[in-house]
Amino acid sequence: MKAPLLRRSDGQAGPGKWLRGIAVATAAAAFLTASGAFSTGDAPLAVRAAYWCALIALGYVWGSAVARLFFAGGRLRTGFPWLDVLLASLVMSVPLTGVVWAASAYAFGGSPDLAGLPYYFGPVFAISVALTAINMLIEMRQDGPAGEPAAEPPRFLERLPLKLRGAAVWAVEAEDHYLRLHTSKGQDLILMRLADAVAELEGIEGAQVHRSWWVARDAIVAARRGDGRATLTLKDGAEVPVSRTYAGALRDRGWI
Secondary structure, eight states, rough: OOOOOBOOTOOOHHHHHHHHHHHHHHHHHHHHHHHHHTTTSOOOOHHHHHHHHHHHHHHHHHHHHHHOOOOOOOOSSSSSSSHHHHHHHHHHHHHHHHHHHHHHHTTTTOOOOOOGHHHHHHHHHHHHHHHHHHHHHHHHHOOOOOOOOOOOOOOOGSOOGGTTTTTOOEEEEEETTTTEEEEETTEEEEOOOHHHHHHHHHTEEEEEEEEEEEEGGGEEEEEEEEEEETEEETTOOOOOEHHHHHHHHHHTTOOO
């Protein structure tokens, strides 16, 4: 299974992406400072602010580096966004846990205790998951998934004479071994079988209406029935007969 691509297939972050990340990090630092999260509420506000701003800034820089490696080329590592969030957060949290452990002892006047180191991993991992998920959701909403590749134009258009290039094909009429092209830029003849032309016109809404005619739906300006037969009038004034062989299918499609 191929992993899906993000819209930025080169994996490079644009200014907007960096600004969104900084905004999320700033909001997170403000929230953690104000709430006194993870037993920091007893510390003075200035100490809490410096502590959380420093850790979130460091985490943002490290997290951005991990994300660029983890999503190399803009490709999700596993193909499942939430699993990628968890794995990336795990990679971020392992070294950050040591940093937070040391910073906490320095900021709050304690001494580093190796026995307490494992207890920092849970909070660090939780914050990493939350911030990574928020950034991913914002990016998915802003950028969206990679679009589908544009459909190839009908092959028949490559056969148009130079003077008709770029024209809308209205109808193709068989004349002996040739085809008369009715287009928005006029008419011309090419050497080709109608059956081959119909196959190459796939991609344009149209239908064969007679053994000698293929007509585009948008080219029809009028349809009339009389004497047991139907006739289509095209934009260039051509009158196209509809044979009984094709009349039923055209009625079902609402053409006549």
